[in-house]
């Protein structure tokens with residue numbers, strides 16, 4: 001863990017990462033509720049809102065993002081977080097695995113990334129391989145001085161077959177995933193909402209000063225979403241990494257305005 005208070009991906013110690021890797025992870029189905037969101041430039045533009053401290057993109061979209069900035073003289077785009085690994089819903093696998101498509105070197109030297117992101121599926125039969133992949137990523141990130149955001153999503157056979165854990169959002173599983181972020185050397189860990197403030201508190205209790213952000217999840221009402229976000233912030237959470245709750249809205253600006261108040265100004269929406 002490094003001190004990332006000066007990183008452009010944080011503001012007042014917190015972050016709002018606009019995640020837009022869903023075309024990889026889920027496919028175009030996630031754009032159906034708001035067809036304009038299939039156009040990357042539409043979402044790049046959403047990322048210009050002051051509340052957004054980073055936009056998380058796969059390599060191909062990251063290249064597109066830099067092109068869009070240049071062609072349109074955009075100077076207020078969100079800092080770029082390059083997501084180094086990912087996998088599609090089309091893959092036939094025995095268990096969860098997320099291969100790397102981008103190196104830290106390419107992300108920083110070619111794409112001028114302000115941060116990098118990596119998904120870890122602890123609990124999968126491929127966990128060992130992912131730990132090895134992540135070790136290389138984390139050490140290269142240290143060489144380049146860029147923060148590491150770990151999408152820590154424990155899932156797979158180890159959890160499905162366990163008698164101890166009930167599933168991915170079991171508070172014990174989420175807290176374990178968060179702790180792995182600390183142990184493996186992430187600077188921010190991104191976790192699923194475990195369903196309650198107590199669950200988030202349990203996670204905060206085991207990560208020391210490591211920054212934590214809540215994963216947005218499927219789209220819900222402004223009120224329900226803000227309630228979840230506030231419940232994490234109240235017990236030490238550091239913000240959000242969110243996709244569908246933003247880009248599936250016809251006009252995400254009012255929600256982003258409220259999130260800005262809650263996350264960075266420590267005030268109720």
Ligand code: FBP
Pocket residue numbers: 019020021022025026151153215216217218241242243244245
């Ligand atoms: P959402 O806010 O839309 O849930 O996005 C967060 C995120 O982590 C994305 O970066 C990623 O594409 C997606 O969730 C993966 O979710 P899952 O693996 O649970 O389907």
